[in-house]
Amino acid sequence: MPPDTIHLEGMVFYAYHGSDLAERKLGQRFVVDLEVQTNLRLAGTSDRLEDTVNYSHLYSLVKEIVEGPPRNLLEAVGEEITQSILENFPLVEAVLVRIAKPGVAIKGSILEAAAVAMERHRA
Numbered sequence: 001m002p003p004d005t006i007h008l009e010g011m012v013f014y015a016y017h018g019s020d021l022a023e024r025k026l027g028q029r030f031v032v033d034l035e036v037q038t039n040l041r042l043a044g045t046s047d048r049l050e051d052t053v054n055y056s057h058l059y060s061l062v063k064e065i066v067e068g069p070p071r072n073l074l075e076a077v078g079e080e081i082t083q084s085i086l087e088n089f090p091l092v093e094a095v096l097v098r099i100a101k102p103g104v105a106i107k108g109s110i111l112e113a114a115a116v117a118m119e120r121h122r123a
Helices: 021-026 041-046 055-066 074-088
Strands: 004-015 028-038 094-102 113-121
Touching: 004 055, 028 055, 028 074, 055 074, 074 094, 074 113
Parallel strands: none
Antiparallel strands: 004 028, 028 094, 094 113
């Protein structure tokens, strides 16, 4: 049976990640989409928050990491998010995170965003 999913889409944070000095000094917006796979059957029948993954807690964890200490790479931010979710939410079987840097400055480019997507599964 395929897993059920909880989605948090379009979370926007202001942070100071990047390998460029200007990114570290000025900061920029980051857009995060999150998908966690879990079994929602019990929550669907019990209608109890204790039987699911509380998405406000997921949001808080992502916010804390993205707005936390600066990292050089989006990959490092994504890895911390995926690992923290798997460590702190025992009902989560897998997590997919996408982190986008809108309007990233790449000389000579016209692009909406640069992004990474990472998927991790419980061992």
